[in-house]
Amino acid sequence: MGRLGLAVRVLFNGDFARQVAELAAGSDSPARALPEPAVVAPVAVPAPPKPSRSDAVTLLATLQREARLLDFFKEGISEYTDAQIGAAVRDLHRQTNAVLERIFAVRPLLDAAEGSSVSVPANADASVYQLTGNVGSGSPGQGTLMHHGWKATQCDLPRWSGSADSSLVIAPAEVEV
Amino acid sequence: MSANYAIGIDLGTTNCVLAWTDLHVEQPEIHLLPIPQLVAAGTVEQRSSLPSFLYLGTEADASAGTWSLPWNQGSSFAVGEAARRQSAEIPQRTICAAKSWLCYSHVDRHGPILPWNTPDDVQKISPVEASRLYLQHLVSAWTERFPDAPICEQQVVLTVPASFDASARELTREAALAAGLPETLVLIEEPQAATYAWLDDQRDVWRKQLRAGHQLLVCDVGGGTTDLTLVDVTDDAGELQLQRRAVGNHLLVGGDNMDLALAFHVSELFRQQKQIELNPWQSVSLWHACRAAKEALLAEDGPETWPVAVPGRGSRLIGGTIAVDVNRQAVQDLLVNGFFGSCSLQDRPVRQRSSGFRELGLPFETDTLVTRHLAAFLSSHGDQQTTAQPTHVLFNGGVFKSAALRNQLLQQLSTWFQSPPIELCGERDLDYAVARGAAHYAWTKHNGGLRIRGGTARSYYIGVETAGLAIPGAPRPLHALCVVPHGMEEGTRADIAGGGIGLILGEPARFRFFSSAVRRDQPGTRLQSWTDDELQETDSLETELTQIDGLDEDYVPVRFESVISELGVLELWCVHTDSNARWKFEFSVRDDAQA
Numbered sequence: 153m154g155r156l157g158l159a160v161r162v163l164f165n166g167d168f169a170r171q172v173a174e175l176a177a178g179s180d181s182p183a184r185a186l187p188e189p190a191v192v193a194p195v196a197v198p199a200p201p202k203p204s205r206s207d208a209v210t211l212l213a214t215l216q217r218e219a220r221l222l223d224f225f226k227e228g229i230s231e232y233t234d235a236q237i238g239a240a241v242r243d244l245h246r247q248t249n250a251v252l253e254r255i256f257a258v259r260p261l262l263d264a265a266e267g268s269s270v271s272v273p274a275n276a277d278a279s280v281y282q283l284t285g286n287v288g289s290g291s292p293g294q295g296t297l298m299h300h301g302w303k304a305t306q307c308d309l310p311r312w313s314g315s316a317d318s319s320l321v322i323a324p325a326e327v328e329v
Numbered sequence: 330m331s332a333n334y335a336i337g338i339d340l341g342t343t344n345c346v347l348a349w350t351d352l353h354v355e356q357p358e359i360h361l362l363p364i365p366q367l368v369a370a371g372t373v374e375q376r377s378s379l380p381s382f383l384y385l386g387t388e389a390d391a392s393a394g395t396w397s398l399p400w401n402q403g404s405s406f407a408v409g410e411a412a413r414r415q416s417a418e419i420p421q422r423t424i425c426a427a428k429s430w431l432c433y434s435h436v437d438r439h440g441p442i443l444p445w446n447t448p449d450d451v452q453k454i455s456p457v458e459a460s461r462l463y464l465q466h467l468v469s470a471w472t473e474r475f476p477d478a479p480i481c482e483q484q485v486v487l488t489v490p491a492s493f494d495a496s497a498r499e500l501t502r503e504a505a506l507a508a509g510l511p512e513t514l515v516l517i518e519e520p521q522a523a524t525y526a527w528l529d530d531q532r533d534v535w536r537k538q539l540r541a542g543h544q545l546l547v548c549d550v551g552g553g554t555t556d557l558t559l560v561d562v563t564d565d566a567g568e569l570q571l572q573r574r575a576v577g578n579h580l581l582v583g584g585d586n587m588d589l590a591l592a593f594h595v596s597e598l599f600r601q602q603k604q605i606e607l608n609p610w611q612s613v614s615l616w617h618a619c620r621a622a623k624e625a626l627l628a629e630d631g632p633e634t635w636p637v638a639v640p641g642r643g644s645r646l647i648g649g650t651i652a653v654d655v656n657r658q659a660v661q662d663l664l665v666n667g668f669f670g671s672c673s674l675q676d677r678p679v680r681q682r683s684s685g686f687r688e689l690g691l692p693f694e695t696d697t698l699v700t701r702h703l704a705a706f707l708s709s710h711g712d713q714q715t716t717a718q719p720t721h722v723l724f725n726g727g728v729f730k731s732a733a734l735r736n737q738l739l740q741q742l743s744t745w746f747q748s749p750p751i752e753l754c755g756e757r758d759l760d761y762a763v764a765r766g767a768a769h770y771a772w773t774k775h776n777g778g779l780r781i782r783g784g785t786a787r788s789y790y791i792g793v794e795t796a797g798l799a800i801p802g803a804p805r806p807l808h809a810l811c812v813v814p815h816g817m818e819e820g821t822r823a824d825i826a827g828g829g830i831g832l833i834l835g836e837p838a839r840f841r842f843f844s845s846a847v848r849r850d851q852p853g854t855r856l857q858s859w860t861d862d863e864l865q866e867t868d869s870l871e872t873e874l875t876q877i878d879g880l881d882e883d884y885v886p887v888r889f890e891s892v893i894s895e896l897g898v899l900e901l902w903c904v905h906t907d908s909n910a911r912w913k914f915e916f917s918v919r920d921d922a923q924a
Contacts, residue, residue: 223646232647239638239652310374313397
């Protein structure tokens with residue numbers, strides 16, 4: 153069967169597509185049978201370890217793909233005018249924000265306006281309330297909000313299924329043919 | 330079968346969306362299904378819509394698992410965001426606008442014709458197959474999220490453009506059933522779905538805004554098409570009812586035309602001011618940058634100019650970026666005047682035939698003025714040949730996310746009518762309204778509630794060649810016999826006397842088939858002449874007339890019977906007047922490429 157024919161059958165034939173999928177997944181199938189039949193007992197082959205990639209790389213890859221964030225930070229900016237940088241950054245800003253919104257749905261941690269008075273619960277978690285200024289040993293009860301903080305209201309990162317060899321690739325090399 | 334969910338699916342020209350709600354609740358609470366999809370090679374992300382793009386991968390892609398999905402390992406194709414991204418750089422392997430091809434009767438919609446106009450070494454697929462694959466992706470996403478609630482057991486509603494004729498609806502249903510959607514699938518029209526979304530949003534408050542005698546214009550301008558519908562508000566024994574009065578013709582003009590027009594304008598600026606020819610890759614960035622510029626410049630207190638920047642191809646972002654200033658007046662002229670420019674209610678769309686030879690392809694509108702199409706639509710749908718005067722307008726489609734364009738259209742309507750129509754407002758996200766409205770309707774179908782009545786959007790005719798002496802070289806005069814009246818309700822049938830039509834048994838019978846969005850004929854009416862604007866030819870109908878036992882003659886008189894099923898499916902039967910033997914007609918969508 154020609155390559156084209158195979159593609160046709162994979163596209164249009166559910167059963168065949170399933171067989172191809174099983175092949176790709178490495179399950180037993182006549183087409184997979186080795187030419188050398190002298191195997192005495194079938195040896196259970198352990199499934200290859202599931203490729204994994206750090207979520208940090210996946211996030212970088214997403215920001216590069218959609219907003220070209222790495223291109224921006226890896227480029228020296230000393231030679232450019234503010235106008236040139238501004239022109240490039242306007243889109244980068246919009247795209248980066250879209251990614252952060254989609255993946256993390258980032259919201260202010262406290263709803264109060266900065267500069268307004270907010271109450272601080274007793275024994276507040278320091279990673280939620282960072283106290284500055286005249287910090288005593290007891291609970292301050294009240295304070296002025298200097299920065300409203302940020303929180304991710306979700307964490308919906310893409311799932312990645314590439315090979316172990318490419319787990320550190322952030323952006324592919326692009327080659328026009 | 331016990332359905333637990335009401336599901337609404339918007340199979341859009343550029344995006345698909347699935348919305349759902351629990352079926353057994355007092356009030357529907359509609360959610361969007363997150364749709365896992367490839368956004369790049371080997372990278373699956375959930376998005377609330379599925380771009381209607383399909384990328385046909387290479388064999389190497391399939392074996393490397395590049396386009397694998399949780400439910401389709403080793404897939405040879407990608408649907409959704411990744412495919413949309415590929416469409417710019419590898420157009421010859423990317424299918425887009427399959428839906429527009431679905432209702433284009435000049436091509437074989439079961440034939441492998443997409444991607445259109447690409448080299449033969451790319452394995453093409455049919456518009457029906459592409460639609461099936463989009464729907465199948467949604468079905469798989471549903472199954473992954475709700476493994477214990479098979480979609481084939483749920484109450485599912487799928488939307489189609491109001492302007493889709495019977496054969497385009499039939500092809501949509503075929504693709505849907507092949508994708509695993511239930512036989513009980515109901516098709517509703519997108520502008521109606523948008524209306525349900527508004528009703529869902531308003532709950533009972535809508536009765537304060539609309540009353541009997543009001544008329545609602547649903548103006549739906551999506552990415553690829555413009556879809557117009559008029560809905561009457563009537564009073565039935567003290568209860569308000571909604572009755573769909575009319576739908577417009579299928580108009581291939583939409584937001585994509587606008588973005589393309591602006592992108593073309595800006596690329597000309599680059600050529601003139603910077604001597605730069607943009608490459609296809611840059612044109613995608615340009616497209617996105619133009620959309621942002623459009624929003625900024627059309628805003629009421631928008632700036633006079635807005636910089637449009639296009640990044641370079643290589644890794645140098647700032648150094649590679651080129652920018653031009655686009656000015657507000659130019660955008661105003663291009664988009665507002667070019668698509669929503671003022672015209673009189675008597676104006677009609679201008680049809681241009683530049684030459685006798687036209688490349689086969691989608692019949693995009695030559696007149697892009699939506700306002701002229703609207704004038705023509707309103708003029709032909711009033712009472713007793715008068716102009717319809719809508720009292721309210723409901724906007725739908727991504728184009729109307731722009732307040733400037735909504736206002737422009739309202740402004741136009743106010744010059745046409747003494748009492749200008751009022752916009753129906755509400756917190757609706759226009760990208761998702763159709764799917765949400767469809768889910769609302771699916772819930773209503775089970776639990777009861779307000780439904781828009783209206784029956785068939787068009788009337789249908791079969792072509793009958795007249796008898797008489799043949800004139801060499803001239804076709805026999807053609808008459809059109811009305812077999813389905815406009816507004817024929819679901820679950821009803823109509824008998825049509827054949828009036829002397831006879832058919833030969835043992836041979837395939839084939840009829841030309843026409844539809845009309847404007848005529849209001851009774852079944853059995855025979856038209857001897859009509860204009861192109863009144864009747865549009867669609868796929869022909871055919872059936873094999875089997876022999877009847879115990880009948881010697883092979884030329885038999887027939888009558889017709891049309892049926893609209895409870896699910897809104899049109900069936901046309903041919904009945905032998907003497908024996909009542911019947912044959913069902915099917916659309917012959919295969920080789921209808923007309924001469």
